[in-house]
Amino acid sequence: MKKLDILKKLRSSGLRPTKQRVEIAKFLFERDKTFHFTIESLDKLLAKKTSSKFALATIYNTVHAFKEAGHLSEVEVRGNKSYFDTNVSNHHHFYDSETAELIDIDANDIVIQKIPKAPNGKKIKNVEVFINLKN
Amino acid sequence: MKKLDILKKLRSSGLRPTKQRVEIAKFLFERDKTFHFTIESLDKLLAKKTSSKFALATIYNTVHAFKEAGHLSEVEVRGNKSYFDTNVSNHHHFYDSETAELIDIDANDIVIQKIPKAPNGKKIKNVEVFINLKN
DNA sequence: TTTCACTTTAGAACAATTATAAACTAGTTT
DNA sequence: AAACTAGTTTATAATTGTTCTAAAGTGAAA
Structure with missing residues (x-):
């Protein structure tokens, strides 16, 4: 998924393409394979891969916004943490x-x-x- | 399930049949139908039905002990709370x-x-x- | 470029759960 | 039956994951 598509994806969901959202979206959606994560793991991975540092609240906000927009799904996993999935098709x-x-x-x-x-x-x-x- | 069976159930699981465990076990297992609950709902129901008041930590301890012993199962439910089920068969x-x-x-x-x-x-x-x- | 609604941020608040350590008790030993 | 001991309960503190808040920042429209 190219950057232009990401901007389109965000705008068409009514999400203003801020620096943070674009970076997180690129990280999540510029992949061939499905990606599964928790907020905690995403936070760590983003801290490593990207130069910029996001507030934890921003990661929560963004992931929820993406979920509401249908770009992420949440998976039932026993335990305390929420798991998310970039595969939003029925599976x-x-x-x-x-x-x-x-x-x-x-x-x-x-x-x-x-x-x-x-x-x-x-x-x-x-x-x-x-x-x-x-x- | 009778009281004697409950004592047996506890003892055979290596759980000392304390007053609290027996009362909670009676509440959970002396039923015809499957019972689903969260710690919070169990706490409220026990507060209503039984005269004695249990510490919240005791309810956590007891439910976990029963789960470890195989007398309760935990169900995958999206969200923050854990759900438990008195039906431990495959279903x-x-x-x-x-x-x-x-x-x-x-x-x-x-x-x-x-x-x-x-x-x-x-x-x-x-x-x-x-x-x-x-x- | 000014404006303003939407976003980000750090930190506080909250909710569910687990840990702690002192008091208590079931069951064994004497 | 009294004493003992390991397991248990309890109130409370601590921890963890998440949401809220309110001030500062920023896209994008006018």
Whole structure:
């Protein structure tokens, strides 16, 4: 993803392309593969890779803004920290609790044959499959 | 589940059956249906139902001890709080984010036809299906 | 270039959880 | 049954992840 696309992405989401947002967006979205992170890990990685230093609150603000805009998704992971994912399409995850690492599973690689219907007046919003790994 | 069984359950897990543990265990396990809770909700419910007042730390200690012993399971729910479940068999969940409520899905009510194999040297520990509900 | 709503920032505040250390107690030993 | 001891409970402090606040800064429109 090129810088121009990033500016477009931000503007089309109603997000003013500030220096911080552009740098964080470049870091997150200029990748071939899906990227999984927590705020803490992102903070550390940004501190290493970029010259500028962002306030922690800015990282929280930005990640939430990107999530609201649909550019990031949040993943269910047991524990206290929130995990985010640059893959916003419908998909699933392996989770390796040894390394606290998430691995994407393409939606097509899991086929569910039978599923219960939603309770009283509710609808199914989405189905997440979470596969815990062990050694 | 009778009181004697509860004493047995505790002792066989290497947990001394203290007054607090017995009361909390009775509250959690003397039920027909599965019970889902957070530490906060359990604390409130115990405060109402039982005459005695437990220290919050005791509730944390006890719930963790029961979880370690395999009498409770912890459920993946996005957000800051931990959810626990008295159903420790292999099963799945609906989650209603409107009410922050979990509903059990029997393992037999979900059939997965196709599943990817675990990555490099890892094995699958378990598969959790999480169905988010909307109105 | 001025203006102004939106952003960033440092630090305070908050919420969930874990750690601490003193008081207490179940169960064993005497 | 009294004493002992290791495990437990308790109130409180500490820690961790996250959100709030209010002052200073900045894109972009006029």
